[in-house]
Amino acid sequence: MRYALQRLALAVPVMLGVSALTFLMLHLVPGDPVAAMFIGHGGASAEQMNEVRERLGLNDPLPVQYVNYMKNVLQGDLGRSIRTNEPVSEMILRNFPPTLQLTLASMGLAIVLGVSFGIIAAVKRGRIVDNVVMLIALAGVSMPSFWLGLLLISIFAVWLNWFPIIGGGGWRGLVLPAVALGFAAAAIIARMVRSSLLEVLGENYVVTARAKGLAEQRVIMRHALRNAAIPVITIVGLQFGGLLAGAVIVEQVFSRQGIGRMLVSALQSRDFPVAQGGVLFVAVVYVLVNLLVDLLYGAIDPRISVER
């Protein structure tokens, strides 16, 4: 319990820092940020620019702006879109569920594929199966998700017609985007499972388990895998953030609704409140997930909570 509280206390300054950085985004824009928002939108009259400046509170001193910003953020008010005037928090609430769905689906896929192929490679170490799995894993890490997405569309949507081209609605629309997003993570997890299993397989308790005459399957599942799981969980936790951010690109490939598409269109049209709100939201979710993984880690490996 003390460990959990300590870990929670550590997350607070990080969140404050993250919010300060996203607050500063607007102020780091070279030149006049309000003028930058209208570049490529036919410019704006001095009156319009003043109105936006007033709405964003840019006429106040910086510390006052930050305090106001934090007050609003804590009340769930992330401002309004410059382009559509819609509240940013509503845009996020609408766009987050599909992104979360995609992230979780690709995470699940990555864990199932990564762990099973990692075990196979470790057990068949040095054989052809191991080499093939590791080669695919290396290719998986090197293949851009957006290209894999396009390939999957060409093969499974255009040619075989098994799945829709546009990745929306229902599980059928989720399969290809989840594979495109999760493949690289599966490759990373497979490599991690293989190497940590190989390390554990040489340990005394595994030798003992074998000497007792346990079946190989039981040795791997009961004794080896459980101990190899610890570094794997860390990697899985780290991958979650990567997948959440990677969804930005995959959502574009499959024209899927989500935080990623919202962010990209905000960046393209320089809609600052939306970009700020989206970045802050994803970063906070990531910090919270890491917190969760750390707590889980403490629960699985009793040494950690005792040591600290």
Added chain:
Amino acid sequence: MAGSAAGEIGRFSGPRSQWAIVWRQLRLNRAAMIGAALVLFEIVLALTARWITPYDPFDQNPLAALQPPSREHLFGTDDTGRDLFSRVIYGAQISLRVGLISVGIGGGIGIVLGIIAGYRGGVLDNAIMRVMDLLLAFPGILLALAIIAILGPGLFNVMIAVGISSIPYYTRVARGSALALRDREFVLGARAIGCGDAHITWRYILPNVLPPLIVLATLGIASAILTAAGLSFIGLGAVPPAPEWGAILTLGRKYINQAWWYTTFPGLAIAITVLGINMLGDALRDALDPRLRR
């Protein structure tokens, strides 16, 4: 006098002999050699693009639009009749430049900050590392997106964004190594004979923190190429008609059900480049890690 004595002390740490061992390890590693060959091939293509490409990468020819691969057009043509082979080869120039410049920015700043943090310690160390923790709180591509929000879209801004978002990784590794070296005999010896901090850092700390950072930088080039192509693909980086691989893929996406070659070759180019660099980077890591030496 002091300089030469310090030189003697420094030589005991023996960077030269280590590199000889590393080179021998790499030559024995088949994956390393394949990776190196791919990378070298790519560099040659990029450098000789002007002479080996049959067409200008920007030349449009509406009469030859969307033609499949043939003897005239090895990789086929795009929707405006531009030769995709020429565009992909020119794309290698852009991608290598993006990789090197991004890693130069991230590695350059990150290593300096890491050495300062590790060597000086104290408040400065704490301040630098807390800022790095903050940057790491933005997952994956998100920090680069935030920086693009500030700087605006464009290939050069993408390089800066990708570079800055990689700083914390270099800083962490450099700090760890510098911290371990700070109290080693050859550093204490150099300090005892009156060498200044700048001299010690340059002559004794930097060469010894470099090996793990070289691995990081090699793999960093691959991930910078991947990220930058991704950002161009979503319309935040290179702008068409630039023959950037990610930007070509964006254009090709519209023709995915009639021209498979349009997206296949630029994507393959990214994957092969990144694969080659990753293979080389993995092998370098194994060669530099004494525990894994064969």
